[in-house]
Amino acid sequence: MANADDAFIRQSFDLIDGLDGLSDPLDVQKTIFDLVARCGFSYFAITRLPQPGERIGPNLLLSVWPEGWLSHYDQVGHYRHDPVVRHCLRTTEPFAWSEVTDDPEATPQTRRVMEEAREHGMGAGYCVPIHDAHGFQGGISMAGERIDLPPRVRRAVHLLGLYAWSAAARTTQQRPKPAGRLLSARERDVLSFAAQGRTREETADLLGVSIETVSTHLRNARSKIGTRNTTHTVIEALRLREITL
Amino acid sequence: MANADDAFIRQSFDLIDGLDGLSDPLDVQKTIFDLVARCGFSYFAITRLPQPGERIGPNLLLSVWPEGWLSHYDQVGHYRHDPVVRHCLRTTEPFAWSEVTDDPEATPQTRRVMEEAREHGMGAGYCVPIHDAHGFQGGISMAGERIDLPPRVRRAVHLLGLYAWSAAARTTQQRPKPAGRLLSARERDVLSFAAQGRTREETADLLGVSIETVSTHLRNARSKIGTRNTTHTVIEALRLREITL
DNA sequence: GCCGGTATCCCCGAAAACCGGTAGAGCGAG
DNA sequence: CTCGCTCTACCGGTTTTCGGGGATACCGGC
Incomplete structure (x- = not known):
């Protein structure tokens, strides 16, 4: 047996x-x-x-x-x-x-x-x-x-x-592999600030851009990673090592 | 061979x-x-x-x-x-x-x-x-x-x-599980859900409590850790090992 | 030259989160 | 038996974020 x-x-x-x-x-x-x-x-x-x-x-x-x-x-x-x-x-x-x-x-x-x-x-x-x-x-x-x-x-x-x-x-399933870096430099920037508890407005000031730009970056990051809100995006970005603390 | x-x-x-x-x-x-x-x-x-x-x-x-x-x-x-x-x-x-x-x-x-x-x-x-x-x-x-x-x-x-x-x-692992001594069990719960991108409403449903209760837990967690918003709180709670991914 | 990605900016309504105060019930420690 | 903490719940008002449209411009690759 x-x-x-x-x-x-x-x-x-x-x-x-x-x-x-x-x-x-x-x-x-x-x-x-x-x-x-x-x-x-x-x-x-x-x-x-x-x-x-x-x-x-x-x-x-x-x-x-x-x-x-x-x-x-x-x-x-x-x-x-x-x-x-x-x-x-x-x-x-x-x-x-x-x-x-x-x-x-x-x-x-x-x-x-x-x-x-x-x-x-x-x-x-x-x-x-x-x-x-x-x-x-x-x-x-x-x-x-x-x-x-x-x-x-x-x-x-x-x-x-x-x-x-x-x-x-x-x-x-034929899925396009996001082989390289998923997020752009700017998207990582705004997520790093978000991880520090900054509002979009603060982030906008710190980066010297408008609040709409920050919003757009956050939105694009959400859709790229496939997350539901900023908190979720920050966590996933951390896990994907797109950002560090 | x-x-x-x-x-x-x-x-x-x-x-x-x-x-x-x-x-x-x-x-x-x-x-x-x-x-x-x-x-x-x-x-x-x-x-x-x-x-x-x-x-x-x-x-x-x-x-x-x-x-x-x-x-x-x-x-x-x-x-x-x-x-x-x-x-x-x-x-x-x-x-x-x-x-x-x-x-x-x-x-x-x-x-x-x-x-x-x-x-x-x-x-x-x-x-x-x-x-x-x-x-x-x-x-x-x-x-x-x-x-x-x-x-x-x-x-x-x-x-x-x-x-x-x-x-x-x-x-x-001989776990002294009450490692998280700063936050209460419920506070850790709501933060875990927040880390998954859940809204307060979803979390309330999942935990079987009202949305106001979830808000209160989040608020108390914020003031305990000294953070500025939920995203910040989740990140800090992670660092403090109060929650895990 | 066109296309895809990036970065920037704008608007607006809806949804969600935040703030501060209040408060009863339960429970364990001093 | 208080005291403190937790968990629960509510309110009204303010701020922030989200979602879905736009737009312009630059750059690099095919």
């Missing part, structure tokens, strides 16, 4: 090396599904974290998922109560669904999500949360009637999930 | 399973060092991300690191220019130091960090960035005169890094 496990691990590692070369998302999907199927899973899904109010549907990167379950899931709004999603926000380590269903503070809605999943042929599952420099980003879930993963296979699945995510993200 | 690699992978997986049982940080350190030494590394360090303005020193969790290099690193303020740290903010995948030193926009300071590292016996290194639900948290670096990691060994090291981090964080 241990030999079978090691064989699986070897295969996983080979597959991970192979993922880099793929450019068609369907190839990635097929490759991953072949492997998770060998662990006894019938389904898998790689998904981004939906924005508040958004549905899961448009955020699915790759999936082999029960017919109807996804639309039902979105329709009912299960996302907000899904204990698996909740747990992803708390941990970086992969976990079996069964580990989170006996949550002490489980609500009726929470229980309902899991019951209905079972009715769709997903009585058990395993989830790998994905985090990056900006926090929780999504996850990869595998599901079937029942699962039985030996510890070392779990590790391999963990690693597989991480690279599957990268491959899925890479092949399904 | 492939057999040696597989043997290493098996060992790594066994070690990962064993980490859970350890409670003494020195055991963790010894176990990890034994393994990384087998890959040809002479040093390793597991470190948290320092808060802005802080030094690396107090944030090292576990390390076997060249004498003098750390203090020099802190003294010179290398941290702010270290290309390895910079790269950790952009990627979740492990990388060799050599991959980031030929950065097109390398500054003289950046180059100096790497040159001085080489003089301390660390001509090459490999780094596994660590991210959790709150973003970039730290990393584990391995270094030596020269490295040569076959792809599958890299994967194993990646996984090892993730679990080594967990074990290091678990065993080393």
